Amino acid sequence: MNRSVLFDSPFLLGFEHTRSLIERAAKAAAESYPPYNVEDRGDGGIRITLAVAGFSPDQLEVTVEDRQLTVVGRRNDNAARPEDAYLHRGIAARGFIRSFVLADGMVVEEASLAHGLLHIDLARPEPEKRVLRVPIRTGA
Template structure:
């Protein structure tokens, strides 16, 4: 299947390169759906990612947060053939995985927990004070002539 060409949009925008890269990368990374996950918006600036990691212990999971990237890795040791022979049917996936999530600017990992086969990762968006919108007060209808005031001084 042929993808959507974003070249015309790249030419007419400035500073949106990362957005187009995210679109292209997400389209390419839609292959494996293991482990299944949910993404919830808890409040205006709080999010929760929940992964179903049945059969994994906490020491077999690794969570790495870098700038704009959350990576969750599960490493399962290969079981011996004697262990496999005990199962009549294996329906619970017991394989290693790597799942990546692109994070928006100023989103950081707050906490992570493992309970009942679910890995829960809490995320918080913290916009720096300098980046928040500011209300600019308008002077009460008075026009100040800066040139006249400078000459008078």
């Protein structure tokens, strides 16, 4: 894997995790199927919509692991019947894996499938404000 010159500076120590996030985001950006939209829903909410025409809910999987949202679509190769004779086949029938890197605190609220579109709603809840009282020791 190519190492970023930016993070190889001796003045940036301990940023391996940030480099890993940037590499994961670059890899995810190189994917082109299926097409998707990202909408700002206000109040920290985001909706990702993927065009997954022809996929049923049992052929789709949405997971979050280590701040990476992954959507997998698996097609059954036996879905096409032998008697089907296409004159034109423009609807993609291949499986896919699409990944998105999530910021700290982002949570997936729900995923829904309607009219060939998979909607994934994300939120960033307000972090609870915590005050830590630090005891003061005396020199005695």
